[in-house]
Amino acid sequence: MDRTVKILKKPITSTIIAILCGFLVAAIVLAVTGYNPGASFGALFNGILGRPKYISNVIIKATPITLTALSVAFAYKVGLFNIGSEGQYIVGAMTANIVGYLCNFPPVIQIPLVVISGMVAGALWGGIVGFLKAKFGIHEVLTSIMLNWIALYLSNLAVQSSVFHQPNTTAAYPVNPSSYTMLLPNWKTSDAGIAFLSQHKLLKEVLLKTDVNFGFLVAIAAAILVWLLLYRSSRGYELRAVGLNRDAAEFAGISVTKNIVLTMLIAGALSGLAASMAITGTNPHRISILSAFENNGFNGLSVAFIAGSSPIGCIFAGLLFGGLLYGGQSIQANIGAPSEIINIMIGTIVFFVALTKVVPALAVRLEKRGMRNAK
Amino acid sequence: MLNNISLLVGITLMYSAPLIFGALAGVISERSGVVNLGIEGMMTVGAFVGAAVGYFSGNAWIGFLAAGIAGAAFALLHAIAAVTFKADQTISGIALNLIGPGLALFLCRLCFSGATMSQPVPHKLPKILGDAQENTVAQNLNLDITVVLALATMLIMWFVLYRTKWGLRIRSVGEHPAAADTLGISVDRTRYICVLVSGMLAGLGGASMTLAVIQQFTPTAISGHGFIALAAVIFGKWTPQGAYGACLLFGFAEALSVFLGLKNVPIPTEVLAMLPYILSIVVLVLFVGRSVAPKADGLPYEKGTR
Amino acid sequence: AGCGGAASSGSSAAAGGAASAASTSGAAGSAKGYKIRMVTDTGGVNDQSFNQSSWEGLQNLKKEASADINYMESKQESDYATNLDKAADDDAKLIWGIGFAMAKAISTAAKANPDINYAIADNGYDASSMPKNVTGVMFRAQEPSFIVGYIAGKTTKTGKVGFVGGINSNIIDQFEYGYKAGVAYAAKELNKKITVNAQYAESFSDSSKGKAIANSMYSSGCDIVFHAAGGVGVGVINAAKDSGKYAIGVDRDQAYLAPNNVLTSALKLVHSAVEDVSKKSMKGEAIGGKTYTYGLTEDAVGIPTEHKLMGDATYNAAMKVESDIKSGKIVPPANKAEYEKFQKTL
Amino acid sequence: MEVSSEYAVQMRGITKYFGTFCALDHVDLNVKKGTIHSLLGENGAGKSTLMNVLYGLYQADEGEIYLNGKKADITSPNVAISHGIGMVHQHFMLVDNFTVTQNIILGNETTSHFGVLNMKKARKDVKNLVKKYGLEVDPDAKVEDISVGMQQRVEILKALYRGADLLILDEPTAVLTPQEIDDLIKILHNLIADGKTIIIITHKLKEIKASSSTCTIIRRGKYIDTVNVADCDEEDLASKMVGHAVQLVVQKTPAKPGKTVFEIDNLHVKDERGLPAVNDLSLKVHAGEIVGLAGIDGNGQKELVEAITNLCKTESGTIRINGTEIQNTTPYNTVHHKVATIHEDRQRRGLVMDFSVKENMVLEKYNQEPFCHRGLLNRGEIASYTKDLIKDYDIRPADCVDEPARGLSGGNQQKVIIAREVANEPDLLIAVQPTRGLDVGAIEYVHKTLIRERDHGCAILLVSLELDEIMSVSDTISVLYKGQIAGSFKQGEVDEKTIGLLMAGGKLNG
Ligand SMILES: Nc1ncnc2c1ncn2[C@@H]1O[C@H](COP(=O)(O)OP(=O)(O)OP(=O)(O)O)[C@@H](O)[C@H]1O
Ligand SMILES: Nc1ncnc2c1ncn2[C@@H]1O[C@H](COP(=O)(O)OP(=O)(O)OP(=O)(O)O)[C@@H](O)[C@H]1O
Ligand SMILES: [Mg+2]
Ligand SMILES: [Mg+2]
Secondary structure (H helix, E strand, O other): OHHHHHHHHOHHHHHHHHHHHHHHHHHHHHHHOOOOHHHHHHHHHHHHHOOHHHHHHHHHHHHHHHHHHHHHHHHHHOOOOOOOHHHHHHHHHHHHHHHHHHOOOOHHHHHHHHHHHHHHHHHHHHHHHHHHHHHHOOOHHHHHHHHHHHHHHHHHHHHHOOOOEOOOOOEEOOOOHHHOOEOOOOHHHOHHHHHHHOOOHHHHHHHHHOOOEOHHHHHHHHHHHHHHHHHHEHHHHHHHHHHHOHHHHHHOOOOHHHHHHHHHHHHHHHHHHHHHHHHHHOOOOOOEOOOOOOOHHHHHHHHHHHOOOOHHHHHHHHHHHHHHHHHHHHHHHHHOOOHHHHHHHHHHHHHHHHOOOHHHHHHHHHHHHHHHHHO | OHHHHHHHHHHHHHHHHHHHHHHHHHHHHHHOOOOOOOHHHHHHHHHHHHHHHHHHHOOHHHHHHHHHHHHHHHHHHHHHHHHHOOOOHHHHHHHHHHHHHHHHHHHHHHHOOOOOOOOOOOOOOOEOOOOOOOOHHHHHOOOEHHHHHHHHHHHHHHHHHHHEHHHHHHHHHHHOHHHHHHOOOOHHHHHHHHHHHHHHHHHHHHHHHHHHHOOOOOOOOOOOHHHHHHHHHHHOOOOHHHHHHHHHHHHHHHHHHHHHHHOOOOOOHHHHHHHHHHHHHHHHHHHHOOOOOOOOOOOOOOOOOO | OHHHHHHHHHHHHHHHHHHHHHHHHOHHHHOOOOEEEEEOOOOOOOOOOHHHHHHHHHHHHHHHHOOEEEEEOOOOOOHHHHHHHHHHHOOOOEEEEEOHHHHHHHHHHHHHOOOOEEEEEOEOOOOOOOOOOEEEEEEOOHHHHHHHHHHHHHHOOOOEEEEEEOOOOHHHHHHHHHHHHHHHHHHHHHOOOOEEEEEEOOOOOOHHHHHHHHHHHHHOOOOEEEEEOOHHHHHHHHHHHHHOOEEEEEEOOHHHHOOOOEEEEEEEOHHHHHHHHHHHHHHOOOOOOOEEEEOHHHOOEEOOOOOOOOHHHHHHHHHHHHHHHHOOOOOOOOOHHHHHHHHHHO | OOOOOOEEEEEEEEEEEEOOEEEEEEEEEEEEOOOEEEEEOOOOOOHHHHHHHHOOOOOOOEEEEEEOOEEEOOOOHHHHHHOOEEEEOOOOOOOOOOEHHHHHHOOOOOEOOOOEEOHHHHHHHHHHHHHHHOOOOOOOOEHHHOOHHHHHHHHHHHHHHOOOOEEEEEOOOOOOOHHHHHHHHHHHHHHHHOOOEEEEEOOOHHHHHHHOOEEEEEEOOEEEEEEEHHHOOHHHHHHHHHOOOOOOOOOOOOOOOOOEEEEEEEEEEEOOOOOEEEEEEEEEEEOOOEEEEEOOOOOOHHHHHHHHOOOOOOOEEEEEEOOEEOOOOOHHHHHOOOEEEEOOOHHHHHOOOOOEHHHHHOOOOOOOOOOEEOOEEOHHHHHHHHHHHHHHOOOOOOOOOOOEHHHOOHHHHHHHHHHHHHHOOOOEEEEEOOOOOOOHHHHHHHHHHHHHHHHOOOEEEEEOOOHHHHHHHOOEEEEEEOOEEEEEEEOOOOOHHHHHHHHOOOOOOO
16 A cells, blocks of 8 residues: 555656546547557557667657757746747758758757857847846747747748848758768768668668667757756755746745856756757758648647656656657557547647646545554 | 818728727736736637627628637636746747637638638628718728727726736736735736736737628738737836737827828838838837836746745 | 439449459559558648649549559648658559659659669659659640630730739749730730739738739739739639629639639649559559659640630630640740740731 | 633533544633733634634634623624624735725725725724724835835724724734834733733743733633643743643853954845845855844845845945855855745745655755756655655655645644755755744744754854843844944843843944
8 A cells, every 4th residue: 555655645646647648538539539549559659669770760859859859848847837949949940950050060069060150149039038037027938939930931031031041942951961960971872881880780770760869869969967956956956946036046046047047047058059950960951841830849849847847757658758759650650540539639738738637646546545544 | 181080080090990809918917916928819719709700690780699608718727837837938839829820721721611811791881970981081990890999998997907806816916926815815816817808808909800890810810910919018118008009009100101101202112111110119219218028927926935 | 213223323333343353363454452652741631732632643543543642741841751761662554743843852862772663753863863763744834824824815804913822833833934924915916914923922822912912913903813822823813703803713614713703713623643653653654764744735834724714715816826736836934034035926 | 611701701511623634622712801812722722713703703613702791793803803802814914006094994984975994084083093093004005015014003093993892813923023022012002001912922931921911821722721820930831732841941052263254244135126225235254153133124125135145236336145145146156155034934934835845855855966867757756755855854744745835724834844954954044934834842842943053054044123132042143233233242242121222223332
């Protein structure tokens, strides 16, 4: 009994239970709409885990949303709701693309340059939100929503500009190959590489068929850094103090305005990093005209909340979400269930995550009953 | 001149009507202390149901009504999560935004033999001056009835919130639920009702898109309106009249950008498209400033915690 | 009679079933279950535009030739490569990529899978860079646009017509400049001045904006507005309906949206081209390394025959223009440069 | 005891769990009709919980309630209200941005028709009530704009408006000035005369003596005793409550003032509305001295403290710490000139409620060695530092190092703040209302700590609305009136009456 209670009280337990409930309800939805849930989930898991390259693709898919989720989670822990991650991602991608196209240094310089430029752009975009909040008290959600759209049009403006527009496409020129952050980007397509790889099937599949890149490692590193920053550093202490009780923090001599701006700068930089890693790490290494949001930031929002805004949790939630997005297409391909069903399924899972608080409450009730029986 | 002014007014009102319903949906929910991030999803459901029922019944009014009911029914999910289960309202709203459009498209396929776009309704909601007008100014001002309904809804909501006992109770629940609770006001019931009304209004907003602005449901009929509505709620400081004004401002900025586009001003269209969003921020910084949410907004109410 | 009808339709279904069963062992056996996969661009399969139309083409193919079809939706550009790869894993014989945004991804995939045929809608490649197993499918959308432009020019009473674009691109250019040229051609013929007001919505989805732009055009004296703007166009047509003016539809016959206001439509029948190319592939024709261009002569673009709003005279004149295009007497421009050249020839 | 209609309330064997914690363990309470009955107990003893059960906010896990001799099943505040029970909660239950009238009528509104509010009638009703019970308030003022004393009246009016016969007051005097307390007690006697019954919770033994006829004492969730107040003195009550003898008189040696640490000259500060709040104020605090600032709430205390802590700007004048001017800089500057402040609003300014006790303990030195090394927190160091302070200051529960501050009782939260501020080894310690809401045991502890720090050479500025506290703890007593020092005295040179006179704006003769 005690053990059950203890396990139930852990946040991870409730998240897992929520996800299972999400799947259960999704199964019902599938069944009601005439699709075999077993086969659907089979297709889903096969689409995620069926082949090494699928796993690789899931990880690649998870990379940007893990990073944007970190951005959202970080801001949330500091008391800000970063719904502007989408826009920060867009300007980050735009800037990384432009810098990666205009500059062409050796990779040791080029890669950091491109990645950092994306981060700086994202940071600036987030910083505007932070500044307006700190200086004028303007709600971050409002400015973020506006800035998302401004970012979208700004990015389109850049793509359409005569300097960056690649003729006969809807895209900008891609970044120079020296910016690539894939694993062995040149070698794997060289003759020697292909010759070597053809003898190693697994390696070949993963390396050649997918854009295996360093992005996810960067995401993991970022998650650890964010965790360290938040919970182990004095700066993070300050940030959290401001987030949790602005008045007390101010009274204790901590600058509120500075920390709000800083929070949004960091959050923006994380979203920008997500974009940089996508631009440098995956095809087509460029931005193109956006006719709608690509949801890199909005998905990050879902991921962050599935993770309960825990930085380390974002890694796993990112993988889960990436898996659902990528593997979900297999449900459509194999079972024929339209993509709407998959969106409903993902939405259902997220919805149940919202209900996670019920589990520890249940645990307390169990505990109470146990205690009174013992008495 | 008169032509231009009437054009700007007409476009402003046309553009803002669905947003106003969405924003009022946000106001009523958040005033009772439930953050509603799911307006977008609720609007999409309303947009579909409005168009579908309008098509099958042949009567746009029935469709409009049905959209309100459907929006409320969908909002019930949010209410259950936010009120009964004390869930994180933000995630619950996000979930609705994922489920809503999925559900609408899926139902659309079921009702319209696999298409994700409904058939056009035979008759749209009426216009205030009836059929097309010869006179350009009159035509520009021949507004959708939804424009009038949006105004009326705002006025009614204002009246209810500030002049009736229910309004007093709703506001108290959003500001200090424990206080309301000690006075025998059921926090949960109040919030349930407000969230359902919120869903209903969002549904009507969606339907005013698909039954007045256009005449059918399309997968992109609602694309971002819910979020702009959310911004308008904050912009308008959580008051019906403020949110209404914010939507008008936004609609006006859109009208202005269209107008400038028509006059061939030498500004890239991308920049013109940004105009409404930039203008909103500028107006906010210059004239509106700090807005403070209802104190208990977003906080689940649990008896005995403080 | 009712009973008989039901019975006969029942028996015809049975017959159909028998026919298809028989064909399994026959020559058409290679066609039955011929695997075709389609990868959409980021618009998704419900884009009310070429993705949707292409998918309809494949669905026809399934009905007519029992092809094994399926689609994969791309949500972002980075999905193209992985979706194409999944399609290849599915042992598809023919893989469609829809939209010229996918050009690069298709050619990369084609190089990696030389045994699979690829086809791309709305894109052709330079002969030099064209992989052997890729087929390009292009449309001369400027041709129907020219015709509808001509019709607009002939029909306008105010001497002012409008064009609403979604987001600027080469494909939308075909519509815009084809249309403008058509208007200019009509103006020349009528010997009057007709201005074209063109505006872009910077969106393919914001119907309100489409309506707002169209309203402003009507209010400024335009009486006909042509759109090439997806969901934005729905707003354009509604503006026409509300103000009793004319709109011109695009891609498919959009008259059903507003029978009294949609003057005509510039058809771009992506589905028929997709069906056509797929059929060729099923039959085993060597389609690789070629670019098929679909225009009036291939019956893949055009205007609907219904013409009650413009009257016979205009329609017949338009048909004359159509045959002039077919015969090469008129070459509608597909972009700004060609349009400027075209103007000089008038 | 028999169930009898002689009693307005009889609660029997009330047991209440919070989670697994037993807050009330078979507690009895019998309140005679037409009397004032007080409830006494340490912080966290369960007084509020018991009353919340009576008011229907909590459901007891065991036990019964009888009202006027009849069993009552109080499942919600609505039921309680219908039984004529009214409650004034410890933490005010007022909607800040509503007017007084709106707060009073909420839930029981006067409407004309169709639910439309009839504010005219409501206002009249409220005015009548105000007149009847002498509870002077402005019906149209917004609650956030009126003093806590006024808010207290609004709370009582709320209960009376609903026709309460039994009035529960949970620590009504914690935030009141002495004058307001006197007024309140008068009002309570008026109410009794009007046939009402009152249960009052207070930590101030003097008030119990002044108001109540009987007193029930509970300790750690258990019923201890019910006594006749007339038969007990304050010491008896205190020792019953704590379980051992308590020192009620502050013991201290005369001060040995050193150099001037803190000096204010001709300070002018405006309040939020731009009206002068601190008016040409000058003040000195020496090392090793406690200066008590007496005054009625609203005479510039808030603005003075905000100016010193740099939360607001001054108009003119100087504030010097050890000779350095600090006015119009940043809060950081104040803190780092070795000024420690115990703020009156502990939950808003004093603590980050969702931080653990440990994290709260280093709120001002998280970035100093040894708690922080190269930008990283040294958590072990912080934890052991906190554990020491928890032990030194007897913060309960003793294992709360990693618990969020929110989970502590108000008294223990206050101890955390005091421990932190004192441990900063300040040159100047500003203590604003440091014992508000604390029980006698805790108050004794706070006072001892202040005196100990004084003896260590700290300069202390004590700002309090409690004249008793000022009189017994301070070495120098200054009276604040309308933003000015109306008079300064050494301890023992002046009596309570004189101070009271100055506080009320009176002038000394000669
Ligand atoms: N909502 C709650 N959740 C958990 N525990 C609670 C809650 N409210 C009270 N308690 C517990 O019940 C005990 C009694 O609390 P209560 O508020 O009744 O004390 P009190 O006697 O009113 O103290 P004080 O004098 O500080 O007001 C506390 O020590 C606390 O541990
Ligand atoms: N959210 C909570 N979770 C657990 N316990 C709580 C919670 N809120 C309050 N408590 C408990 O309630 C008890 C009483 O808290 P309360 O705030 O009433 O203290 P207090 O001394 O009365 O404060 P004050 O007198 O300053 O108002 C505390 O002991 C605390 O343990
Ligand atoms: Mg209490
Ligand atoms: Mg207390």
